[in-house]
Amino acid sequence: MSDFDFDLFVIGAGSGGVRASRIAASHGARVAVAEEHRVGGTCVIRGCVPKKLLVYGAHFAEDLKDARKFGWEVPDCRFDWDVLRDNVLAEVDRLEGLYGQTLDNHKVRVFKTRATVVAPQTVRLADGQELTAERILIATGGWPHVPDFPGSEHAITSNEVFHLETLPRRVVIAGGGYIANEFAGIFNEFGSKVTIVNRGDTILRGYDEQIRDRLLQISMTKGIDFKFNAPFEKIEKNDDGTLTIYLGGCEPIVADAVLVATGRVPNTKGLGLDEVGVDLDPTGAIRVDEHNQSSVPSIYGVGDVTNRIQLTPVAIREGQAFADSVFGGHPTVVDYANVPSAVFSHPPIGAVGMTEAEARNKLGSVRVYTSDFRAMKNVLAGRNERALYKMIVNAATDQVVGLHMIGPDAPEILQAAAIAVKAGLTKADFDATVALHPSMAEELVLLK
Known part of the structure; x- marks a missing residue:
């Protein structure tokens, strides 16, 4: 023993x-x-x-x-x-x-x-x-992570958000990452007035620029307000239970809740x-x-x-x-290359591999293919929201090195497509695959 x-x-x-x-x-x-x-x-x-x-x-x-x-x-x-x-x-x-x-x-x-x-x-x-x-x-x-500023104790985090006694009529969300954008979409659809406050000038840092710009555009169209380059200065709790949020370079905002989503x-x-x-x-x-x-x-x-x-x-x-x-006698090392990720925003994002900027910096010569379209369901519903699919290809080898998508069910589609990127398949392999019609996913094999 x-x-x-x-x-x-x-x-x-x-x-x-x-x-x-x-x-x-x-x-x-x-x-x-x-x-x-x-x-x-x-x-x-x-x-x-x-x-x-x-x-x-x-x-x-x-x-x-x-x-x-x-x-x-x-x-x-x-x-x-x-x-x-x-x-x-x-x-x-x-x-x-x-x-x-x-x-x-x-x-x-x-x-x-x-x-x-x-x-x-x-x-x-x-x-x-x-x-x-x-x-x-x-x-x-x-x-x-909750930044240290006066009144930060009045804010909640993703730990507490699931236990809210009432749905806030107005909510301010601090941060520009995936948690901030996901809860912005959630609260906005539930009818809350949502303001995202970011101390920088970019949302979803690390994601492809075109994809995050598309989410910003759609989110603003849906009524979500964005304040950039606006660091928190203080939060004051008012006698009626509401909160006044003071920001650098902006007018104060009155809200019913502040959600801090500034990273972990x-x-x-x-x-x-x-x-x-x-x-x-x-x-x-x-x-x-x-x-x-x-x-x-x-x-x-x-x-x-x-x-x-x-x-x-x-x-x-x-x-x-x-x-x-x-304990199993089978030495194993995790491969961190081409790990897929998703942002469950409204609409959601799926991504795997290099962004266009990363590929150009690392590979030099790349080919970029995009499909910018309205999903069939959105067309009949009279919804103008457009999906965007983007493929990054190493021009020297024809290997697909990145896939980036925003649109309905993007994470579900991306999971299967990530297998192809992980396997090192080429644009020609995608082109040789017969489309599954009518579907949104077929755009991946029809990119020209």
Whole structure:
């Protein structure tokens, strides 16, 4: 028997931690996991899953209007935030139970409490109990970053937004990234007056310029207001419960809620990693090698806590690779090239590979193909909103090195198309594929 209480102790039961725990256990390891909040982590409890359910709910605002053009007699409908909120939270509860059941089925011991690292192979629970493990895996994810300014305590983050007692009539959203634009679309469709405030001059930094410009154009057409180069100065709470937001270079804005969506930072504060010699970068992220190992050989990190790519599927891949490498005798390294991503805005964005600017900087000679069109459904519905598909091709090899899309179901289409980019297929391969007609996806094989 081992001299340790466990072969593996995981801190954090989110997507990466749960995958690592159950795979390690399936390889025969004695595994424990500590979770101070709820099993399931950011994605399941307060991230992509409940957010996507809100996105589905928001889409009905336009779908119900469009249905009239398709012959349906749809009366004027009233949206009830309480019903959607409570149903979403009930689904989160159900999924949390399933995650816990998965760990139990694999005989992973779960400690529903905070754990910190007190030695390279020792953790301490909140009640003072200390446990030893041959290896410790940190999978505590990220946490919303709230800038420090007067009145910031009056703002909420993506952690609290799913629990709002009432739907705000006016909401100000700080930030220009995917979280800000997703919730802007959600609240706008629910009937709130939405203002996005960005301290810079660009939304969705890192996405292709044409695609993000198209989202900005459509969002403004839908009634979302944008304030650029407008840093927060302070928030004051008024006697009637409303908030007055003071911005640099802009007139004050009165709103019922302020959502701060200015990025996420690695959730390592207070874990004791510094004290045991784990090397952290300036953001607090654990520096790890390609095998997810930190500067302390017995301590590893996966997921957003390492600040490599902050995506749930990446955390899951890293957790799997860690468990297979360390406990399964199958050394595995995650390939971070051509990782697809999506923004569930209104309309949504899907992207994989290099943007046009990145490709020109790296490859020099590129060919760019675009299709700018109205989806068939939008045409009949009388909706002027246009989709944009963009393909980036290495001119020297004909290899497709980037796909970028905005339009209905773009992420669903992009997932399959990402396989082709990952496989290194060429523009000629796309051209040789017969179109599936009539569909939006067929535009990918008809680009000229």
